Amino acid sequence: LTEKIPTGSVAALKEKGSFQKKLAMAEALVRSARIYLHQTLTDVWNKVLSGEAASSEDKAALLLAASHANKSCVEAVDLVYNAAGTAGVYKRSNISRCFTDIQVIRQHGFANENRFETAAQLLLGLQPDFFPAAL
Numbered sequence: 266l267t268e269k270i271p272t273g274s275v276a277a278l279k280e281k282g283s284f285q286k287k288l289a290m291a292e293a294l295v296r297s298a299r300i301y302l303h304q305t306l307t308d309v310w311n312k313v314l315s316g317e318a319a320s321s322e323d324k325a326a327l328l329l330a331a332s333h334a335n336k337s338c339v340e341a342v343d344l345v346y347n348a349a350g351t352a353g354v355y356k357r358s359n360i361s362r363c364f365t366d367i368q369v370i371r372q373h374g375f376a377n378e379n380r381f382e383t384a385a386q387l388l389l390g391l392q393p394d395f396f397p398a399a400l
Contacts, residue, residue: 269352278349287348291341298337305330324398325387328380335376342367 269278278284309323319327346353346364353360371377375397383395393399 269349278352284348287344291344294337294341294344298334302330302334321387321390324393325384328375328384328387328395328398331376332378332380332384335371335373336378339367339371 274281305326309319309327312323313319342360342363346360349358349360352358353364355361374395380395383393383398386393387398
């Protein structure tokens with residue numbers, strides 16, 4: 266993909282500032298979401314290992330971190346897909362496969378965008394609308 270020379274251009278995609286910017290933004294989205302998710306998982310896991318039960322705030326934190334990671338990765342793939350131009354639309358393209366896969370992953374029950382509402386419900390002391398969070 267980075268070796269592709271866009272139609273009408275003399276420079277490879279990787280040499281274009283617009284591609285570089287979107288790739289860097291995508292990388293930052295994924296890295297920051299990964300760190301947030303891993304830290305939240307570590308914090309709650311250590312709490313549970315010490316014998317404490319996960320609180321509503323812990324459950325909310327896990328839902329927020331997972332949903333944020335999911336949403337950030339969707340945005341990252343979208344940035345790269347957009348930056349790739351027509352090179353990304355063909356089935357033989359890895360970015361096309363990633364774009365299709367991320368559309369499925371974004372619907373995951375535990376980490377889709379509806380879980381932001383569930384996390385807020387937990388933080389507000391309300392009954393969560395997602396059964397596993399109520400346990």
